[in-house]
Every structure is written in structure tokens, then in C-alpha cells.
Amino acid sequence: MPVSIIKKTTISLMLGACFVSASAFADTQLLRQPSVSRDHLAFVYGGDIWLADRDGKNPTRLTQHPAAEFAPTFSPDGKWLAFSASYDRNTDVYVMPAKGGEARRLSWHPGADVVVGWSPDSKRILFSSGREISVSRSTHLYEVSVEGGHEQKVMDAIAFEGNWSADGKWLAYRPFPQAYAGSSGWRQHRGGTTPPIWLIDIAGKKLEKIPHENASDKSPVWIGDDVYFISDRNDGAANLFSYNRKSKLVKQLSKEMVWDIRSMSAYDKTIVYEVGGIFKEFDTVSGKTKTLTIDLSAQTAQANQLRPQWKDAAANMTSASLSPTGKRVVVTARGEVFTVPVKDGSVRNLTETAGVREKDASWSPDGKSIAYISDAGIEHKIVIKDQTGGDTSKSFSLGKTGYFSLLDWSPNSQMIVFQDNHLQLFVLNIAQGKITKLDESARRSTFNISFSSDSRWLAYTVAGANHFSQIKLYDFTSGKSTTITDGLSDADFPAFAPKDYLYFTASTNAGPTHVGLDMSSQERPLRNGIYAVVLAADGKSPLLPKSGDEEVKKEMKSDGDSSKDNAKKDDAKKDDAKKDEVAKSSKAIKIDLAGIQQRIVALPIAERNNLSLQVASDGGLFFLERPQPGVSNDPPAERSGNTANLMRFNAEDKKAKLVKAGIANYSLSADGKKLLLQSTGAKLEIADAAEKIDPKPINLSGLRMRVDPRAEWEQIFNETWWMQKEFFYDANLHGIDWDAIYKRYHPMLKHVQRREDLNDLMVEMIGELQVGHNRVGGGDIHQETPIAVGLLGADFSFENGYVRIKSILKGDRWSPFAPAPLAIPGLDVKEGDYLVAIDGKTIDAKTNLFSLLENKVGKQVNLSIMRDLTSKTTHQVVVQPIANEAELRQWHWIEKNREYVQKKTDGKVAYVYLPNTGGEGYQYFNRMFYAQAEKFALIVDERRNGGGQAANYITDVLSRQYLAGWKDRDGMIYETPGAAIYGPKAMLIDQDAGSGGDFLPYAFKRMKLGTLIGKRTWGGLIGISANPNLIDGGNLVVPFFRFFTPDNEWRIENEGVAPDIDVDLDPIEVNQGRDPQLDAAIKDVTERLKTYRDIKLRVAPPMPRKLGQ
Known part of the structure; x- marks a missing residue:
């Protein structure tokens, strides 16, 4: 069958090639991934592959497509250029003639196939792929013929990149990934994920290891019998090194001081490498380096991404709330503030500020103004603007430090409450222009607030040292705050009624759920009751029983007077209603603080996962009921964020009734008469705030905006830099001059040609902090329409x-x-x-x-x-x-290991695999451990553990003490604890286990639970993430907390957890079908089992022979 031709990626070099002007940017930067042949230099710029002369002159573009094309690699004979491309949202291998022509697709597997090299005879392309990997974070190397056909795996051992020696006998390769890759910015990583370069003779079963320090080596290439590679082993920038196979010595060749060398390519005696977004050429004979100047036209690189465009902003909607009477919705989306008509009218963009992020827009209750947060000038300010738009606005600076969120207006439209990322709550008095700090939380949480209708009182939540929230009342008249709950329940979501009551939720079983960092919080049901505070000392409970007695009728007047009197009464009632409507918001609310805790009344509502209370104008109490964790495992197609039920409680009939099922969130208009219902997928509906509703969809098709990529990328870059400063766990940023880092990287912005390049630049910038869990990715990048390729398992x-x-x-x-x-x-x-x-x-x-x-x-x-x-x-x-075999392959590997352990230990040793320490790891542990709890010893395999939580639940179970046996008349004895393994334990660890996968072996070792076997772990115990996403939906992860030991020492981060028994995953053994690390664990526990005395009593003592015994 002929290999398909991909015409859309091709520009012929011979016919009508587009040579670009050298005047646009002299010394163009952000050049990536050079590949050098005898006559040419291929490279990546703006997501396309370009070709130039060896000296960088006469550049021309080979491919032009919105999807990424990368990893260009010349064949050794210089006739072919292989590359990877992500067309149809599938990364595959392509090849084209080096002198122009059409690109041919050579791989179709839905896994990512990334070109890394060629066979020495130029007949086969070498690429990496995770297609047959049992657990994540690994790849194998494969080859495919330049003529097409079936791919062949090079070896079973893990390999990420490789390069064949000229005779095709030896493969120089990297056996595992580095920590600083992809979206992760982590320069100078010194944890366990510091890959070496190994040389393997697969046929001859020989292995040679290049001398390795605690550093990251990558990109091996052969020149003669020597191997050249990139390494950061000298505690500075990553540089070029060589390894002489005869002397076994490693030598540093380049002297880069500021920028890391990221990639390189070799031909004959010359190496071209990428550093600081440019290319340099190194002569291995003379040892001299020269810069290659390449001039490209920025306008032609990715014109589609650079051109200002009108885009749908609904996909990037971050907040939505109703106007006071529900005629419009104010929406913040992609950094702009819009008002959207519920029925009549058109969408208005009130801001239209390219390069500025506006957020948290909220309509004033009097309907006149809209307030929002703006980040113009890399600082936050509150802006108040007329609801119809225009250029006139009021602005209130919030200072140079702090990242702020607007919460709500006061009902009289004279105050705005907001919070910052440093756990502080503030109020802005608009008329005075005065900002007052109201309170500060002991724990990171959102301040849920509610104003009394007279604007005098603010109810809000503050998280305490015990992680429980309490309700507090702030009196704007006295300037004092009073706590009204006792701290023995977790109180939240305060909501003032129009008069008489303050509603809130409270839970007495929330304790185990609060510290989400702990795995012990998994699948803990949360029961929130709903309560009412009777505000006045002489107030009445909303549940006060009615007597049922007859009411005494008033004496009737004569018929002649009744009609006139009734008319007067009707007029008076209408006048009173109008007065009440006008005065409602300003009518004083009576609150007696003395004895207020004794006036808390529990409402007859089922204790479930209830939250988000709001009160309608008629006094009806709305709230959400969300499902409890762990109660079901739904089909993937049925999983969404629309899991909440909207409920309503009426005091009259004392019942909570379902209003609408399957929503994500809701809110009420300021007058309490309209409901805004929100569902995932940017869906908004409006309805009357009644018991029975008929929701009507709100048309968001007009929510469009003109996006200027250059201006937006500037804002994204600035906010990424700023959020590191505001959210990083150390306010001093480990002493780095962050302003200097900005000045170093910001000039590179003008060379960015597409959103993906911006991510790449920002990854390098945040990498300067040299910590884990510091990542950036996503955003408005090009997304191909997927054409899924099927798999057969x-x-x-x-x-x-x-x-x-x-x-x-x-x-x-x-x-x-x-x-x-x-x-x-x-x-x-x-x-x-x-x-x-x-x-x-x-x-x-x-x-x-x-x-x-x-x-x-x-x-x-x-x-x-x-x-x-x-x-x-x-x-x-x-x-x-x-579509995906990952779960199949994982369980195939797990079962193979479990059965192997069973066989090698005569069924005495349990095997448990943990893919992470989050929900999946929790489920795997429960499933595998308890089913094998009758065994005498245990091997826990946490290799390639993806982390998640601090797995205290697992260590608690593993450290259980035998407390009691219980004799049943029939059957086996059962024990307390009901399931435990008391014998020898071993834990398998490796360099790909990190985060929670670092903490688990740390705790295992500290608690002396057993032996750690394998390789040192990743070393990433700095936590994520309290900051918001970027303006276009891109994700930025800023670590905001960090682990330290009970000895008050910073440990594990950028260090990892070392094994007690160090065992490599030796590729020779792996290629022979063995797992040397698992074998070492089996040997360890079986040796210790020989001297282990089983403490579990499997036979009860002799039965009592006397009464009373």
C-alpha cells in the first residue's frame, strides 16, 4: 500500500520558494531545534520547519501549517529530512526530500511519535513513542522504514532519545526523562530525575555508562568514536560536553554562562547548538565557537496567529452575574467586561482594552454602575464604570502588591468588598475613596460574604487554625467584628434574609475532609446542615409552631361605607407597597449580638453536601446539593461539572424541594426575583426565583471580541511574571532578582510568533526559580480537528x-x-x-x-x-x-507483576501498585491491599508515581498494630485491625516517582515501615496552586507552599528520597524480560521472612472451662 502524501505541509524548494526579507529582524531569536547536514541547516521557527545554508544564509520555509512541526532531522546521507508533526491532533513521523518535495506520513499510532534520529544507512528513521508503555512518564525507541510499513521496537528497555554509532552497533541514549521539560520550568534540577547517557550494544548485550554526576545529561551525538552531549553538571548553564571512550573522561567544551543549551546537532566535526534562542556553531577540532546570524520575516512566520481576529469569548468566561432586576447579565470573559441582554438588546463590551485583564465584574444594586478589577500597569485597581459604557470611570488603586478578587457590592451601592491572595478581606468606601481591612483568615480559603439589606452588617466566613470556618458579623457603624458561631462546627455560606434571619451551613463531620492535601480526606462524606440565626432578641424562630386557633373577625361596617372604605384601604395598601419597595434596602435590620449563638435554629433539611445559600425576595432559601465523593463511578461520557441540584426551602411548609437538577452553579439578582443558572460549556439560563421554574437560555453568540495577539501575549507574559512574585511560597523568591529576570526575558517577546512559543519562553523564565511544580501551558493554542486512530489492545x-x-x-x-x-x-x-x-x-x-x-x-x-x-x-x-490503551496496558503490567510475586514467594507476599497518590492511587491501594491482607509480607510499587496528595492514609494502614483477635464459633478468626500486613515490607521507588510520590517513600522511611529499593525519587515537594488561570485559559501553576520535616528542615525538594538499596533498571536485563528492581524487592522481603515471627494469632487460646472465665 503506498504511503499517503501530505500536500498541505509542503512548499517546494525548487518552485516558487518563499525567500524572506532579512530586514524584518536582524538576528532573529527563538530559533529552535537545529539539524545540520553537509550543505544545509534545518530548524524550527514559529512552529514551522525552515531550511538555510550551513552558515544560516538564504533561509526559506519548508512547511506551513497551523499545527506544530518539529524535530527536523537530516538523514546521514543528507537526502532526507524527517520530522514530527501534530496534524489531526496526532503527533506522527513524516519524511520529505531535503531539497524539497512532498512530505509523506510514516506513522499513524495515536500516541506521540517524536523523531530522534536515523539509522546509519539512512534507510530507517528512529523515533520515540509511549505506545507500548505500561505506566506513564516513559517511552521506547522504534524505527520505521523511509519507505513506510510497520514500525519495529529497538529494544524493550526504556529510552527517550538516542543516536546510533556510525557502524550501527552502539546506541547512545537517555534512559529516562529530565525534570526540566515540556511545561515544567526547573533549571538545575538536582533531585532524582537527572538522566545519564548510556551506550548499549543491544546485540552484544553490553552496556557502557558515561560518568555521571547529579545533573541532567541529554542529546547524545556521535563524532567518530566519541559521544558529545548537553549537561548542566557544572551548576551553571547547560553546556556542551564530550566523552572520550578510550580515556573514559568527560570534558566541558562550551562556556555558556547565562542561557542553557537546549538542543544540538552534529555533522562531521561540527556541532550546531541552540542557546538563548539563537544558533552557534562549534568546531570540535579547533574548539572555536561562532554565532550563526539568521534573518527571518516575523510577519510571514505564523501570520494567522499574529493577525488580530474576532473570537468567541464565551469559552473563556470567568464570571457572570445578573443586573439588579435580571434584564441583563454582566460577564467577564477573556479579560473584557460585557453586558448581555436576557431578551432584548445587543451585547456591549464595556472595556475593549487590549493587553489589559479585567475580571470579577459586578453590577451595583442601584443599577447604575459596574465594578471590576483591572490589572493595567501590572497592578490591580477597582474600576467603577457606568453600566451603559463610555469612557468615564472611577479608579481606586489597590497598590503594587497583592492579587485581588472582587466579592460584592453593598445593597446601598456605596461599598465594595474584596479580598487578596494573602488571606485578607477589605472594603472600599466609594464616596470616601477609603480602603479598610476588615479581617484576615488563618487558613487559605475564600471569604463567603453576605450583606444585610440595610448595608450596615456584613456576614462573612473566616477559616480558623482548626481548618473550620466560623461566621462573623462586621458592623460598619461601630467598625467591630463579632464571631457568632462557636468553632466546633464548620460554618459557611452565610446568607441574609430580607429581614429577621441569617442563614448558613454547618457541618460537624467536616474534620476529615478539610485538609485536602491528605489522602485520608478521600471519599469522606460531608454533611452540611442548614441553620438560621434569629437576629433580634425578641425575634421568632422560622419554625415556630402555629396554634391552629380561630382568628377573631373584626366587626363589619355598614354596606354604604364599606365600598368607600375598601377603596381607601386598597389605595393605602398600594402606597404602602411602593414605600416598602423604596425603603426595603434602607430599612434598619435589628441585630442583637448578646446571646446570638443561643438563637441558632436547625432547619429540617437533610444533612447532605449542601452549599451556596441565597435568599429570594419572597424569603425562599435556595441552595445547592452536590453529590458525595466516592458514591458512584459514572461512565466517562456522563461525567461533567453539572452535578449539583438546585434546591429551595420554604419556612411555611418546612420542606426542601428540588428546583432543577444537573447544574454547575447559580446566583440571584439583587432584587431577589431572578435566578441565573450556570452549566459547563458556557451555558447560562434565567428563570424566576420561584419553587417551580421554566429556565430560558441566554444567547451568548454575541459574546465576541477582537483579540490582538501581540497585546494579549504581553499581558500574559507580564501576569505570569507577576503571579510568580505574588503567589510563590517565599516572598523573597529565594533571593533572585526577579526584576532582572523580567528585563532578560521580556525583549524576546517580539520574536514570539504563536501562542505555543510564548509558553516556551515563559517556561524558561519561571525555570530561573529552580523549583518543581512550576509550570505553564495551554491557552489559545492551535487545536487541530482530531481524527481518532483506533487501537486493538x-x-x-x-x-x-x-x-x-x-x-x-x-x-x-x-x-x-x-x-x-x-x-x-x-x-x-x-x-x-x-x-x-x-x-x-x-x-x-x-x-x-x-x-x-x-x-x-x-x-x-x-x-x-x-x-x-x-x-x-x-x-x-x-x-x-x-481510542486509548493506557489503562489496559497498566493493568496488564500490574497483573503480570502480581502473578510473578505470587509465584516467586509461594503466595506469601502481596504486591500493590500505586500509579499516583490521588484518587486513582487511593482506589488501587484499597483494591489491591485489602484483597491480599492475609499475606505475610508486602511489596508496594510506586515507580513512576504521579503524585497527588500526601498519602498518610496509606502509611497509617501500613503502620497498624495488631490489637486483638476475635473468635467466632465457626470459620476463621478475625482481627482488629480487620486488615493488616505485619511482616516485612519493601517499597519500589524510582526517578519518575515524585510529588506525592516523594512524600510516600519519605514517610515510609521515617516511620521505619520497611526497605526502599530502586532509584532516588524526583524531588518535588513544593505545592500547587492558588493562582488563577491566564486570560486566554492558559494554565499557570505557581507553587505556594513547601514541605519541611518534623526536624524543622527543608528537605526532599530538589533532592528526592534515596533508596536503602540502589538498583538500576538495567537495560540488558530488561531486554531479557526481567525486572531487576522487582527481583531485588522479592529477595529483600523473602530473606527477612525467614526470621519473621508471625504476630497475627491464627488460632484462639484454649476455650474457657469454667463459668465466668
């Missing part, structure tokens, strides 16, 4: 001219949402069978198997299966390919 090889099924992934029989396509009972497919055709299309030597599964996910596919080569008889089976 199997491994394949190409043998005897056919594709053979090497192994079938059985998956997890207890997971209903991870089907294994070829493991279905009754399907006549076996390991060793040959797959000869898909939907009637024959698979030959030049056909890539996965090309026939493109756009086949979830669809019925006919497979032609051949059982043996002798008869060549085929039979047909029908299967449904899946």
Missing part, C-alpha cells in the same frame, strides 16, 4: 511477511469502562495469530497497520485472522477499536 510484530499478534491485553475485568477489544469471550483471536487484513484491506510490508484504523474508534471493524502459515486459512472477527 494488543502488541504486534512483523514476521514472515505478516503482522503477528504478540500479546493480547486482557485489561482489568473489574473496570466496566476499559474494554479490551481482542479479549472478549467468544472472539476467536489468539496470541500468535496473524492479522492479514482490516475491513478487506490487506496488510503488506509497506502498509502501516494503524493507517487502516484511522477514524475507526468505536466503529465495527472486520479483521481477517490467519492461525498458521501452512494452511493460510483465514476467518473473520468483528471488533470495536478503542
Whole structure:
């Protein structure tokens, strides 16, 4: 089958090539990923691949497509240029003639296939892929023929990048990833994820390790018999090093002091490397370095991303609230403030400030103004603007420090309450222009607030040292605050009624749920009751019983007077109603603070996960009821953020009733008569604030804005720099001159050609802080329309001219949402069978198997299966390919390990794997540990653990003491604790286990639970994240808290946890099907089992023989 031609990526160099002007930017920067041949230099700029002469002159663009094209690599003979591209949202391998022509696609697998090199004879392209990885954070190396066909795995050992020696015998490669990669900014990483360079003779089963320090080595290339690579081993910028295989010595070659060398390429005796966004050429003979000046036209690099465009802002909506009477909605989206009509009228953009972020817009209760936070000038200010727009506004500076959030107006429209990221609550008196600090929380939390209708009182929550929130009342007349709950319950979501009452939630079982950092908070139900505070000392409970007695009727007047009197009464009632409406907001609310805690009344509402209380104008109490954690595991297609039920409680009938199911959030208009319902997917609806509602959708199609990319990128860059300063756990930023860092990186902005480049630049900038969990990514990047490629849940090889099924992934029989396509009972497919055709299309030597599964996910596919080569008889089976095999592969590997441990230990040792320390790790532990709790010893495997929480739950279970046995008349003895393993324990760790995967082995070791075996962990115990997303939806993670030990020492961060027994995942053994780390753990626990005395009493003492015993 011919390899497909991708015409959309091609510009012929011979016909009509677009040579660019050198006048736009002399010494263009942000040049990436050089590849050098005898005559040419290929590189990446603006997401496209470019070609220039060896000296950088005469640059021209080879590819032009909004999707990313990267990793250009010349074949050794200089005839071909291979690269990876993410067309159709699938990263695959492509090849094109080095002198121009069409690009051909060579891989189709839905995993990311990244070009890393070539075979020495220029016939095969070497690439990395995670397609057959059992657990994340790893890849293998594969080769594919330049003519197309089935890919072949180079070896079973993990490898991230590699380069063949000239004779094709030795592979220089990096065996695991580095910490500073992708979205993670982490220069000078010194934890466990500091990869070495290894040289392996796969056929000869020989391994040679380049001398390695606690540093990151990468990008190996061969020049003769020596290996050149990039390393940050000298505690400065990453530089160029060489390794002489004869002397076994490593030598530093370049002297870069400021910027890291990020990538490089070699040809003959010359190396071209990328540093500071430019290219330099290093002569390995003379040792001299020169800069290559490349001039490109910025306007032609990615014109589509640079051009100002009108875009839908609804996808980036960050807040929405109703106007006072519900005729309009004020929306903040993508840094602009809009008002959207509920029914009649048009959408108004009130701000239209390119390069400025406005947020948290709120309508004043009198309807005249809209207030919002603006970051113009890299500082926050509150801006108050006329609700119809215009240029006139009032501005109140909030100072040079602090990141602020606007909470709400006072009902009289004279005050605005807001908070900052440093746990402080403030109020702005608009007329006076005065800002007053009201309170400060002991713990990081949101201040939930509510104003009394007369604007005198503010009810708000403050988190205490015990993590419980309390309700406080601030009196704007006296300037004093009073706590009205006792701190023994977790009180939250205060909501004033128009008069008489303050409602709030309170929980007495919230304690275990509060510290979300702890795994012990997993699947803890939260029961919130709803309460009312009777505000006045002489007030009445909303639940006060009615007597049921007859009311005495007043004496009736004569008929002649009644009609006139009734008319007068009706007029008086109308006048009173108007007066009441006008006076409602200003009518004084009576609050007696003395004895107020004794006037708290529990409402007859089921204690569930109730939250977000608000009171309608008729006194109806609205609230949300959210599902409890862990109560169900829904199909993936049914999972969304619309999980809350909107409820309403009426004091008259003392019942809570469902108003609407399946929403994300809601709010009330200032007059309490309209509901705004919010659902995921930028969906807004409006309804009357009644018991029964008929929601009407709000049309957001007019929520569009003109986006100037250059101005927006400037704002994103500035806010990223600013949020590091405001949210980083150390206010001094470890002593770094952050202003100097800004001055170093900001000039690079003018070279940014697309949103992805901006992320790349910001990753480098935040990497200067040299800590983990500091990341930036996403945003308004180009998104291809995906064309999903199906997978069959199997491994394949190409043998005897056919594709053979090497192994079938059985998956997890207890997971209903991870089907294994070829493991279905009754399907006549076996390991060793040959797959000869898909939907009637024959698979030959030049056909890539996965090309026939493109756009086949979830669809019925006919497979032609051949059982043996002798008869060549085929039979047909029908299967449904899946989109992702990750869970299948993970459980396949886990079960293989568990069964291996069972066999090697005669069933005495349990094996538990933990993919992370979040929800998945919690579930895996519960599932695997308790099912094996009768065993004598335990191996916990946390290799490649992705972290999540501090796994105190796991260490608590593992450290349980045997307390009691219980004798039943029949059956086995049972114990307290009901499930525990008291014998020897070992934990497998490696360099890819981090964050929570650092804390778990740290705690395991500190608590002396057993032996740590493997390699030093990642070293990332600095926490995330309290800051908001970026203006275009991009994510920025700023670490805002950090671990220290009970000895009051900063540890683990940028250090990792060292094993007690250091064991490499030796590639020679892995290629032979062994796991040396797992074998070491088995050896450790079985040796200790020989001397272990079982403390669990499996036989009860002799039965009592006397009464009373």
C-alpha cells in the first residue's frame, strides 16, 4: 500500500520558494531545534520547519501549517529530512526530500511519535513513542522504514532519545526523562530525575555508562568514536560536553554562562547548538565557537496567529452575574467586561482594552454602575464604570502588591468588598475613596460574604487554625467584628434574609475532609446542615409552631361605607407597597449580638453536601446539593461539572424541594426575583426565583471580541511574571532578582510568533526559580480537528511477511469502562495469530497497520485472522477499536507483576501498585491491599508515581498494630485491625516517582515501615496552586507552599528520597524480560521472612472451662 502524501505541509524548494526579507529582524531569536547536514541547516521557527545554508544564509520555509512541526532531522546521507508533526491532533513521523518535495506520513499510532534520529544507512528513521508503555512518564525507541510499513521496537528497555554509532552497533541514549521539560520550568534540577547517557550494544548485550554526576545529561551525538552531549553538571548553564571512550573522561567544551543549551546537532566535526534562542556553531577540532546570524520575516512566520481576529469569548468566561432586576447579565470573559441582554438588546463590551485583564465584574444594586478589577500597569485597581459604557470611570488603586478578587457590592451601592491572595478581606468606601481591612483568615480559603439589606452588617466566613470556618458579623457603624458561631462546627455560606434571619451551613463531620492535601480526606462524606440565626432578641424562630386557633373577625361596617372604605384601604395598601419597595434596602435590620449563638435554629433539611445559600425576595432559601465523593463511578461520557441540584426551602411548609437538577452553579439578582443558572460549556439560563421554574437560555453568540495577539501575549507574559512574585511560597523568591529576570526575558517577546512559543519562553523564565511544580501551558493554542486512530489492545510484530499478534491485553475485568477489544469471550483471536487484513484491506510490508484504523474508534471493524502459515486459512472477527490503551496496558503490567510475586514467594507476599497518590492511587491501594491482607509480607510499587496528595492514609494502614483477635464459633478468626500486613515490607521507588510520590517513600522511611529499593525519587515537594488561570485559559501553576520535616528542615525538594538499596533498571536485563528492581524487592522481603515471627494469632487460646472465665 503506498504511503499517503501530505500536500498541505509542503512548499517546494525548487518552485516558487518563499525567500524572506532579512530586514524584518536582524538576528532573529527563538530559533529552535537545529539539524545540520553537509550543505544545509534545518530548524524550527514559529512552529514551522525552515531550511538555510550551513552558515544560516538564504533561509526559506519548508512547511506551513497551523499545527506544530518539529524535530527536523537530516538523514546521514543528507537526502532526507524527517520530522514530527501534530496534524489531526496526532503527533506522527513524516519524511520529505531535503531539497524539497512532498512530505509523506510514516506513522499513524495515536500516541506521540517524536523523531530522534536515523539509522546509519539512512534507510530507517528512529523515533520515540509511549505506545507500548505500561505506566506513564516513559517511552521506547522504534524505527520505521523511509519507505513506510510497520514500525519495529529497538529494544524493550526504556529510552527517550538516542543516536546510533556510525557502524550501527552502539546506541547512545537517555534512559529516562529530565525534570526540566515540556511545561515544567526547573533549571538545575538536582533531585532524582537527572538522566545519564548510556551506550548499549543491544546485540552484544553490553552496556557502557558515561560518568555521571547529579545533573541532567541529554542529546547524545556521535563524532567518530566519541559521544558529545548537553549537561548542566557544572551548576551553571547547560553546556556542551564530550566523552572520550578510550580515556573514559568527560570534558566541558562550551562556556555558556547565562542561557542553557537546549538542543544540538552534529555533522562531521561540527556541532550546531541552540542557546538563548539563537544558533552557534562549534568546531570540535579547533574548539572555536561562532554565532550563526539568521534573518527571518516575523510577519510571514505564523501570520494567522499574529493577525488580530474576532473570537468567541464565551469559552473563556470567568464570571457572570445578573443586573439588579435580571434584564441583563454582566460577564467577564477573556479579560473584557460585557453586558448581555436576557431578551432584548445587543451585547456591549464595556472595556475593549487590549493587553489589559479585567475580571470579577459586578453590577451595583442601584443599577447604575459596574465594578471590576483591572490589572493595567501590572497592578490591580477597582474600576467603577457606568453600566451603559463610555469612557468615564472611577479608579481606586489597590497598590503594587497583592492579587485581588472582587466579592460584592453593598445593597446601598456605596461599598465594595474584596479580598487578596494573602488571606485578607477589605472594603472600599466609594464616596470616601477609603480602603479598610476588615479581617484576615488563618487558613487559605475564600471569604463567603453576605450583606444585610440595610448595608450596615456584613456576614462573612473566616477559616480558623482548626481548618473550620466560623461566621462573623462586621458592623460598619461601630467598625467591630463579632464571631457568632462557636468553632466546633464548620460554618459557611452565610446568607441574609430580607429581614429577621441569617442563614448558613454547618457541618460537624467536616474534620476529615478539610485538609485536602491528605489522602485520608478521600471519599469522606460531608454533611452540611442548614441553620438560621434569629437576629433580634425578641425575634421568632422560622419554625415556630402555629396554634391552629380561630382568628377573631373584626366587626363589619355598614354596606354604604364599606365600598368607600375598601377603596381607601386598597389605595393605602398600594402606597404602602411602593414605600416598602423604596425603603426595603434602607430599612434598619435589628441585630442583637448578646446571646446570638443561643438563637441558632436547625432547619429540617437533610444533612447532605449542601452549599451556596441565597435568599429570594419572597424569603425562599435556595441552595445547592452536590453529590458525595466516592458514591458512584459514572461512565466517562456522563461525567461533567453539572452535578449539583438546585434546591429551595420554604419556612411555611418546612420542606426542601428540588428546583432543577444537573447544574454547575447559580446566583440571584439583587432584587431577589431572578435566578441565573450556570452549566459547563458556557451555558447560562434565567428563570424566576420561584419553587417551580421554566429556565430560558441566554444567547451568548454575541459574546465576541477582537483579540490582538501581540497585546494579549504581553499581558500574559507580564501576569505570569507577576503571579510568580505574588503567589510563590517565599516572598523573597529565594533571593533572585526577579526584576532582572523580567528585563532578560521580556525583549524576546517580539520574536514570539504563536501562542505555543510564548509558553516556551515563559517556561524558561519561571525555570530561573529552580523549583518543581512550576509550570505553564495551554491557552489559545492551535487545536487541530482530531481524527481518532483506533487501537486493538494488543502488541504486534512483523514476521514472515505478516503482522503477528504478540500479546493480547486482557485489561482489568473489574473496570466496566476499559474494554479490551481482542479479549472478549467468544472472539476467536489468539496470541500468535496473524492479522492479514482490516475491513478487506490487506496488510503488506509497506502498509502501516494503524493507517487502516484511522477514524475507526468505536466503529465495527472486520479483521481477517490467519492461525498458521501452512494452511493460510483465514476467518473473520468483528471488533470495536478503542481510542486509548493506557489503562489496559497498566493493568496488564500490574497483573503480570502480581502473578510473578505470587509465584516467586509461594503466595506469601502481596504486591500493590500505586500509579499516583490521588484518587486513582487511593482506589488501587484499597483494591489491591485489602484483597491480599492475609499475606505475610508486602511489596508496594510506586515507580513512576504521579503524585497527588500526601498519602498518610496509606502509611497509617501500613503502620497498624495488631490489637486483638476475635473468635467466632465457626470459620476463621478475625482481627482488629480487620486488615493488616505485619511482616516485612519493601517499597519500589524510582526517578519518575515524585510529588506525592516523594512524600510516600519519605514517610515510609521515617516511620521505619520497611526497605526502599530502586532509584532516588524526583524531588518535588513544593505545592500547587492558588493562582488563577491566564486570560486566554492558559494554565499557570505557581507553587505556594513547601514541605519541611518534623526536624524543622527543608528537605526532599530538589533532592528526592534515596533508596536503602540502589538498583538500576538495567537495560540488558530488561531486554531479557526481567525486572531487576522487582527481583531485588522479592529477595529483600523473602530473606527477612525467614526470621519473621508471625504476630497475627491464627488460632484462639484454649476455650474457657469454667463459668465466668
